[in-house]
Amino acid sequence: MEAAIHYLPAAAMNFHSTRRNEALPILPLITILKASTALEMARTAGRIALTLIPVILMKNHTSRKMLKHAEAVKENNPNIVMPCGMNNIIEKKKHILRKIKLRTYLFHALMFTPFFIFWAAILASMERTPLTGRWRLILLSPQEEDEIAAQLAGSGWYQAVGDIITKDSVPRLVPPSDWRFAWVRDTLRQLETVIPTLGHERLLGDAWLERGPDDSPLPPPTDYPLRPRPRGIELLRMFCHLSHNTASMSPHNIPGPPYSLIVVDDPNSCNAFSYGFGPDGAGGIVVFSGFLDSVLRAHPALEPQMRTHHNVPNSEETSWWSYLFGSFLTVTPPVQQYQPTQEQTAELAILLAHELSHLILSHHLETLSSRTIVLPFVLSIVADVVRTLLFPVTMLFGPFVNDAVGQMGSALGKGELSKLGEYCTSVKQEIEADVVSARLLAHAGFDPRNAVQFWEQRRHADAASTAECTPGNAAEKYRKVDGLAMRIMGNDHPVDEVRVEKLRGELQRWRDERERAVAALLRQHETEMGSSEASQWHG
Known part of the structure; x- marks a missing residue:
């Protein structure tokens, strides 16, 4: 995709008293x-x-x-x-x-x-990267990002995800009238309400310092607050403001929420994935009912609360479902509805916070950039160099051999090297999503320490297939590439173990920073008290 930026001509004057801004071009x-x-x-x-x-x-x-x-x-x-x-x-x-x-x-x-x-x-x-500060490469212009978001906005996300989940077989979807869909949706919306907090954590004051060792911790303010990604029209306006020495643009809300949601009725799949980027429902989460069943089994309610549900919501979300997935849904009579417990909702929130972190960090753009732009470019250049060096030999055998050499480079790009590049990117993103999800959970009222136990339990049950930022078969991908990638990177620790250790280290960093900040405040208080007593004694 190609995009161009047109710049408005700045007003010119013959004489001016201020210094010209030579760095603007x-x-x-x-x-x-x-x-x-x-x-x-x-x-x-x-x-x-x-x-x-x-x-x-x-x-x-x-x-x-x-x-x-x-x-x-x-x-x-x-x-x-x-x-x-x-x-x-x-x-x-x-x-x-x-x-x-x-x-x-x-x-x-x-x-x-x-x-x-x-x-x-x-x-x-x-x-x-917002919140973590990791350097990353996204080789997409704001105009190209806007085009991606526009393609996925509205019904585009449902159509794209529908093509993914129907690739092997036609799935059964949980309709919005089902209590399971409402449970996932309400928990997701609760997490979405705290996304703006990630952009101004310092305005919360010292609340994170007032937590005791047994309380649910709050994160220290990050040095890289969440900011909306610049859009093409905003960059154009910024250049005009700079050329006229006017004030900078006012901040905007984080685009994205409310995110789209699909719940697939598949008891054999205990996973979820996030997909997309941008506002107007261009990003969203897909959850499989097998995960919901595992949560309900792991934390059974002592006295299940059941209620009869008769109404079918007539919302815009339901209309999209009827239009796009009407053939997948069946009309069912009123059924008994289950009321999940707080423990069950807390465990669901951990998975949703992980997937939500992928969305707010724009991991889909990063993966798209590395997989479809950077890696094919590098492999194409290598193939061109090899073809040039071998041309004195291959020209003796005609164009067929020369074309075969070029096709070898293309096949290599679609083979193991492409999988290895996707794997390395996914490992970083999964660890980063774990770390950021702890912040979301803490601000939303959930205990982030439970996330360590959550991922430890799923580490023994193949955590690679539990949460993914891409909709591919994660378990198969990790089995095929894990050994090769670990040998190349010189790391013998399984990726699931690394994820748990990174998350545990992040929570320990919260405690260490809180203790240092509290100790600094105590020293400052003692110094002020000593100065006050000294001034009173001299007085």
């Missing part, structure tokens, strides 16, 4: 480089370089060889009559050397340009 340049088209530019420049560089090297080699041969003949036989062509070489030595020098400059420019565009695009696309 850098901002549009960075915006242009932060796009998928930047890598296509680098790829085109690389192909041009690979086409011309062999010609330049051959011409320079031929010119040097001819010049060296002519000089050797002239030096060994000064009185010999040189042939007309060789005599011209001696007479035009300076001209030949100048052409060799120019071709050498062109060689360096051709070699440097693709690398410069590539690394400039990479640097322009690097950003800090």
